[in-house]
Amino acid sequence: xxxxxxxxxxxxxxxxxxxxxxxxxxxxxxxxxxxxxxxxxxxxxxxxxxxxxxxxxxxxxxxxxxxxxxxxxxxxxxxxxxxxxxxxxxxxxxxxxxxxxxxxxxxxxxxxxxxxxxxxxxxxxxxxxxxxxxxxxxxxxxxxxxxxxxxxxxxxxxxxxxxxxxxxxxxxxxxxxxxxxxxxxxxxxxxxxxxxxxxxxxxxxxxxxxxxxxxxxxxxxxxxxxxxxxxxxxxxxxxxxxxxxxxxxxxxxxxxxxxxxxxxxxxxxxxxxxxxxxxxxxxxxxxxxxxxxxxxxxxxxxxxxxxxxxxxxxxxxxxxxxxxxxxxxxxxxxxxxxxxxxxxxxxxxxxxxxxxxxxxxxxxxxxxxxxxxxxxxxxxxxxxxxxxxxxxxxxxxxxxxxxxxxxxxxxxxxxxxxxxxxxxxxxxxxxxxxxxxxxxxxxxxxxxxxxxxxxxxxxxxxxxxxxxxxxxxxxxxxxxxxxxxxxx
Amino acid sequence: xxxxxxxxxxxxxxxxxxxxxxxxxxxxxxxxxxxxxxxxxxxxxxxxxxxxxxxxxxxxxxxxxxxxxxxxxxxxxxxxxxxxxxxxxxxxxxxxxxxxxxxxxxxxxxxxxxxxxxxxxxxxxxxxxxxxxxxxxxxxxxxxxxxxxxxxxxxxxxxxxxxxx
Numbered sequence: 001x002x003x004x005x006x007x008x009x010x011x012x013x014x015x016x017x018x019x020x021x022x023x024x025x026x027x028x029x030x031x032x033x034x035x036x037x038x039x040x041x042x043x044x045x046x047x048x049x050x051x052x053x054x055x056x057x058x059x060x061x062x063x064x065x066x067x068x069x070x071x072x073x074x075x076x077x078x079x080x081x082x083x084x085x086x087x088x089x090x091x092x093x094x095x096x097x098x099x100x101x102x103x104x105x106x107x108x109x110x111x112x113x114x115x116x117x118x119x120x121x122x123x124x125x126x127x128x129x130x131x132x133x134x135x136x137x138x139x140x141x142x143x144x145x146x147x148x149x150x151x152x153x154x155x156x157x158x159x160x161x162x163x164x165x166x167x168x169x170x171x172x173x174x175x176x177x178x179x180x181x182x183x184x185x186x187x188x189x190x191x192x193x194x195x196x197x198x199x200x201x202x203x204x205x206x207x208x209x210x211x212x213x214x215x216x217x218x219x220x221x222x223x224x225x226x227x228x229x230x231x232x233x234x235x236x237x238x239x240x241x242x243x244x245x246x247x248x249x250x251x252x253x254x255x256x257x258x259x260x261x262x263x264x265x266x267x268x269x270x271x272x273x274x275x276x277x278x279x280x281x282x283x284x285x286x287x288x289x290x291x292x293x294x295x296x297x298x299x300x301x302x303x304x305x306x307x308x309x310x311x312x313x314x315x316x317x318x319x320x321x322x323x324x325x326x327x328x329x330x331x332x333x334x335x336x337x338x339x340x341x342x343x344x345x346x347x348x349x350x351x352x353x354x355x356x357x358x359x360x361x362x363x364x365x366x367x368x369x370x371x372x373x374x375x376x377x378x379x380x381x382x383x384x385x386x387x388x389x390x391x392x393x394x395x396x397x398x399x400x401x402x403x404x405x406x407x408x409x410x411x412x413x414x415x416x417x418x419x420x421x422x423x424x425x426x427x428x429x430x431x432x433x434x435x436x437x438x439x440x441x442x443x444x445x446x447x448x449x450x451x452x453x454x455x456x457x458x459x460x461x462x463x464x465x466x467x468x469x470x471x472x473x474x475x476x477x478x479x480x481x482x483x484x485x486x487x488x
Numbered sequence: 489x490x491x492x493x494x495x496x497x498x499x500x501x502x503x504x505x506x507x508x509x510x511x512x513x514x515x516x517x518x519x520x521x522x523x524x525x526x527x528x529x530x531x532x533x534x535x536x537x538x539x540x541x542x543x544x545x546x547x548x549x550x551x552x553x554x555x556x557x558x559x560x561x562x563x564x565x566x567x568x569x570x571x572x573x574x575x576x577x578x579x580x581x582x583x584x585x586x587x588x589x590x591x592x593x594x595x596x597x598x599x600x601x602x603x604x605x606x607x608x609x610x611x612x613x614x615x616x617x618x619x620x621x622x623x624x625x626x627x628x629x630x631x632x633x634x635x636x637x638x639x640x641x642x643x644x645x646x647x648x649x650x651x652x653x
Binding site for chain 1: 624626627628629631632633634635636638639640642643645646647
């Protein structure tokens with residue numbers, strides 16, 4: 001059954017590339033149906049009967065789904081669907097749509113594979129699938145800025161790949177396997193080889209680069225801001241999360257042994273990302289660059305919480321262990337929430353760019369009355385990003401901050417609150433500059449974006465509001481939201 | 489002794505081919521360098537008693553990937569002479585640090601006394617073939633690698649075919 005998450009996108013890819021050429025017109029609708037079905041199937045997965053048939057007996061990928069994986073698969077389906085909607089509205093020609101849909105299907109294959117495998121080498125292979133698709137999608141329009149953004153990503157991604165592949169070879173040499181279980185056993189042994197620890201550190205550094213965390217973030221603002229709108233949505237929504245942060249959380253839960261020193265090191269990277277991203281976002285003049293730095297800052301929260309989990313998991317005090325598990329629950333929840341509200345903000349910026357012809361905030365103003373849906377949904381996404389109740393972002397940040405406080409890490413908790421205030425500041429400044437105030441004379445004729453943008457905005461805004469309002473229910477359902485081993 | 493000399497020679501040639509691959513100014517020569525690097529790596533993998541990895545390296549990295557790259561090179565324009573001269577000057581600076589980095593890494597390995605006497609992972613068994621090993625043990629990786637190759641092929645079409653905007 002799980003194999004279908006990898007096989008179905010590949011089957012769709014083959015289908016839309018078969019002759020006659022007329023089948024290319026079906027490329028985008030088919031990819032959208034696939035992404036939509038994935039989102040629905042993930043929600044229904046716990047209630048679906050196990051399917052055994054010729055397909056499942058022929059293929060054996062050894063896949064495994066965890067609550068974290070389920071959350072990511074849902075985000076992949078949702079964000080890919082929205083990205084395809086934006087692509088349909090912005091790319092125009094049939095040929096370009098077919099190429100875009102083909103690349104998106106391969107990217108979905110890569111993301112689904114990375115989420116479902118339980119072997120570090122397989123994870124690396126699927127991360128490379130996503131990385132190759134990302135290079136091509138960033139440069140999709142072939143303009144100089146896009147090519148520069150893609151080139152920076154290629155170079156830094158190659159550095160990450162070298163680190164990860166070198167680490168994997170050392171892991172194979174020392175532990176004899178790259179499976180999560182074998183690596184966990186090798187690392188947990190009292191006499192774990194220093195070479196294995198070094199290899200794991202190298203792999204985690206590679207993940208930091210792929211995830212665009214400060215100080216490894218040099219590629220991210222250029223890539224996000226120069227990519228076509230639909231690609232920015234995909235990359236900011238799920239791309240970097242799957243290739244960097246998901247793997248980090250999975251390692252923290254399933255492979256790395258609890259360690260206060262390791263947890264503190266990860267927390268330092270998370271806190272640094274939070275602060276650097278927020279400070280840099282404060283001085284940006286371009287919407288997409290501001291959102292890119294905001295992503296770096298928000299991902300810092302996830303890494304900070306993962307570090308808290310690692311630091312507390314080995315404690316003899318059950319209250320600290322519980323606080324660490326709460327931090328991991330917050331990290332997973334914030335990862336999902338960020339996928340949704342950051343995708344929404346990128347869809348908003350795409351609609352503004354399409355209609356006003358620029359994303360330079362100095363040239364914009366008063367668009368709220370001319371683009372009411374874009375303006376209103378942008379406010380919802382901005383407030384959720386800043387952690388304003390009762391939106392989804394408030395709950396995930398609250399869980400992370402409470403967990404940090406209960407772990408005795410009050411300084412980090414206060415820092416997280418301060419960064420939230422800064423986030424509210426730069427996002428409200430962006431709202432004022434773009435959607436409020438007087439409309440510039442050259443923007444008098446601007447109207448709401450096409451249906452593709454509006455539908456995408458409404459879907460994501462609805463999810464942001466509903467997840468926020470239904471949070472107590474989601475906590476009650478538990479198994480979907482929280483790590484399997486969490487026992488609050 | 490002669491085996492050691494052969495291993496050292498293959499390793500030196502591998503590094504030299506890799507450096508030439510990334511430093512040459514002509515893209516086609518770079519592709520040839522990549523194929524040569526992969527062929528040398530194949531020989532090293534055979535020497536390390538890893539025939540399955542060697543066969544895969546030879547077929548995919550020395551065969552299929554250069555074929556995709558050559559098709560991409562065929563769709564690009566030739567670099568002008570000034571740019572070519574600049575590239576040639578720049579490559580000396582880029583690789584000036586390489587011997588220093590290699591020497592530092594070797595010094596660190598010796599100085600830190602890193603244990604390197606690991607037993608190699610167990611062989612796949614007497615009946616193992618390329619097909620059974622890849623399909624039974626690394627099926628997900630195989631599909632992932634097919635997806636990487638498909639992405640590369642689509643990348644050539646998306647980025648290089650047709651007029652640039």
